[in-house]
Amino acid sequence: MLIPTVARGLSVIQSSPAALFVRGGATASPAWVTFCANAAPIASMFIFFAVSVDIGGTQTSERERIDILTKERNLGCTCSPIQPLTKSSKTRMLDRSLYYHILL
Amino acid sequence: MANCFLWTVYGVLKQESKIWATNGIGMAFGLFYFLRFIKFAPPKSPSFPGSISQHISGCLAVLAASAGVTILFQADEAAGIIGNLAVLFCIAMFGSPLASLTTVLKTKSAQSIPLPFTLATVVNCILWTVAGIFQMKDMKVYFPNILGLAFGLAQVALKLVFGDGRSRLEREQPLV
Numbered sequence: 427m428l429i430p431t432v433a434r435g436l437s438v439i440q441s442s443p444a445a446l447f448v449r450g451g452a453t454a455s456p457a458w459v460t461f462c463a464n465a466a467p468i469a470s471m472f473i474f475f476a477v478s479v480d481i482g483g484t485q486t487s488e489r490e491r492i493d494i495l496t497k498e499r500n501l502g503c504t505c506s507p508i509q510p511l512t513k514s515s516k517t518r519m520l521d522r523s524l525y526y527h528i529l530l
Numbered sequence: 531m532a533n534c535f536l537w538t539v540y541g542v543l544k545q546e547s548k549i550w551a552t553n554g555i556g557m558a559f560g561l562f563y564f565l566r567f568i569k570f571a572p573p574k575s576p577s578f579p580g581s582i583s584q585h586i587s588g589c590l591a592v593l594a595a596s597a598g599v600t601i602l603f604q605a606d607e608a609a610g611i612i613g614n615l616a617v618l619f620c621i622a623m624f625g626s627p628l629a630s631l632t633t634v635l636k637t638k639s640a641q642s643i644p645l646p647f648t649l650a651t652v653v654n655c656i657l658w659t660v661a662g663i664f665q666m667k668d669m670k671v672y673f674p675n676i677l678g679l680a681f682g683l684a685q686v687a688l689k690l691v692f693g694d695g696r697s698r699l700e701r702e703q704p705l706v
Binding site for chain 1 (some may be wrong): 548551552553555556559610611614647650652654656657658660661664665666682704
């Protein structure tokens with residue numbers, strides 16, 4: 427249901443005046459186009475590597491969160507649940523967008 | 531991961547080495563990151579819809595569907611179907627950082643948006659858009675990248691408007 431709708435939508439956009447204009451005007455300098463086309467895979471690779479930095483950050487935040495919880499437990503403090511801790515909520519925010527990104 | 535897999539299949543079917551080579555490597559990275567991530571992420575985090583096992587099933591379903599389409603249809607037809615599916619996934623992937631949009635608006639702080647990563651995405655989208663329009667002349671390549679560029683610029687705008695200052699939540703609930 428969703429795929430035929432998307433296919434129909436794409437074909438409508440493809441035959442739109444804007445798309446025809448883009449195709450018609452696609453006679454720009456080949457040097458910069460070639461540069462961009464060759465740089466695109468490199469930029470993608472850079473992004474794939476960059477995610478590892480976020481993964482490292484998540485692991486560190488998770489360790490920090492566990493440390494905080496362990497300290498709390500050792501102090502016998504049971505009054506503060508996980509939610510109000512800023513670090514843990516920050517971790518969850520980072521987790522969420524990063525996780526979706528990796529999964530997709 | 532799912533997105534890279536679909537683009538790899540699409541690149542192979544279209545015989546476009548720039549697409550399949552890049553996304554093939556991306557798929558391998560994605561798999562490695564996913565395995566690292568599930569090691570540290572809580573299995574039943576309240577912020578994720580569904581469980582990790584459900585997400586793995588979803589990815590396997592995408593894999594099985596792509597294999598089915600590739601076997602059942604001719605290369606051109608299969609490329610069209612998988613390409614459309616890849617466009618959907620690509621749009622969802624580019625939009626995924628916007629998952630924290632409500633948090634940004636609520637807390638009036640764009641701390642959760644990673645600026646270097648967002649800028650890298652913007653540059654990447656510009657390059658793929660140029661390659662898609664002028665070299666590959668493939669709408670399935672440039673259309674999601676134009677949207678990705680728009681999403682990326684929206685995030686940069688949020689970063690500029692709200693900045694990295696302490697969020698309202700942090701000001702109200704100090705870490706003590």
